[in-house]
Amino acid sequence: MTTEGVNVHLTIDREQEGWDGHVGFVPNYVKELNPDVGKTVLVCGPPIMIKFTLAGLKELGFTEEQVYTTMELRMKCGVGKCGRCNIGSKYVCKDGPVFRFDQLDELPNEY
Numbered sequence: 001m002t003t004e005g006v007n008v009h010l011t012i013d014r015e016q017e018g019w020d021g022h023v024g025f026v027p028n029y030v031k032e033l034n035p036d037v038g039k040t041v042l043v044c045g046p047p048i049m050i051k052f053t054l055a056g057l058k059e060l061g062f063t064e065e066q067v068y069t070t071m072e073l074r075m076k077c078g079v080g081k082c083g084r085c086n087i088g089s090k091y092v093c094k095d096g097p098v099f100r101f102d103q104l105d106e107l108p109n110e111y
């Protein structure tokens with residue numbers, strides 16, 4: 001699917017009745033798609049999927065400066081009051097929730 005210059009590729013892990021799209025794990029599908037390493041990548045989803053997708057993107061030649069992700073799963077109040085979303089000195093709800101991967105590398109490995 002392409003929307004105004006953005007390519008969206010959908011996949012599911014296991015076959016399901018009514019789904020006629022791609023079936024397979026996201027990290028493997030990304031490598032299969034072999035995207036242009038000159039592009040920017042936005043990754044969202046469960047943390048484990050993000051971790052393996054980033055590894056696959058690095059194998060393809062992407063740098064951490066080209067990959068953005070979202071950390072909203074850490075958020076509770078969303079307005080900087082509960083303190084549940086902090087990673088080091090950053091509050092996901094106030095400083096993010098979208099971060100570039102090289103920015104996340106500068107934070108404690110708490111995510």
Ligand code: FES
Nearest residue numbers: 076078080083093
């Ligand atoms: S979600 Fe509560 S402080 Fe960020």
